[in-house]
Amino acid sequence: MRIAVAGKGGSGKTTIAGTLARSLARSGRQVLAIDADSNPNLASVLGLPSERTQEIVDLPRDLLERTTGPDGTTRSVFAADPGEIVDRYGVDAPDGVRMLIMGTIHHSGVG
Numbered sequence: 001m002r003i004a005v006a007g008k009g010g011s012g013k014t015t016i017a018g019t020l021a022r023s024l025a026r027s028g029r030q031v032l033a034i035d036a037d038s039n040p041n042l043a044s045v046l047g048l049p050s051e052r053t054q055e056i057v058d059l060p061r062d063l064l065e066r067t068t069g070p071d072g073t074t075r076s077v078f079a080a081d082p083g084e085i086v087d088r089y090g091v092d093a094p095d096g097v098r099m100l101i102m103g104t105i106h107h108s109g110v111g
Contacts, residue, residue: 048091059085
């Protein structure tokens with residue numbers, strides 16, 4: 001099952017996503033939560049202490065490569081096995097949730 005939470009800023013997306021992730025993990029499901037917000041706060045909703053969230057490394061941009069198919073269409077593909085990406089960059093959160101951060105803006109002109 002894949003669930004994406006999107007909507008207007010300030011509408012509670014992060015709270016809903018974190019609560020849903022924790023609830024699904026508590027019920028025995030394997031959960032990977034991905035925070036793609038430029039100001040990531042999902043880690044705190046998942047229950048990670050603030051000092052731990054500072055240590056999380058967000059996904060580097062070179063994990064995706066653009067390829068051109070025989071029909072001339074371009075698409076993005078992973079440069080590494082997705083499982084390896086989760087193993088390398090994922091962080092274990094309470095309740096059995098595993099999380100990744102992507103899309104963090106480190107300085108102006110990025111994002």
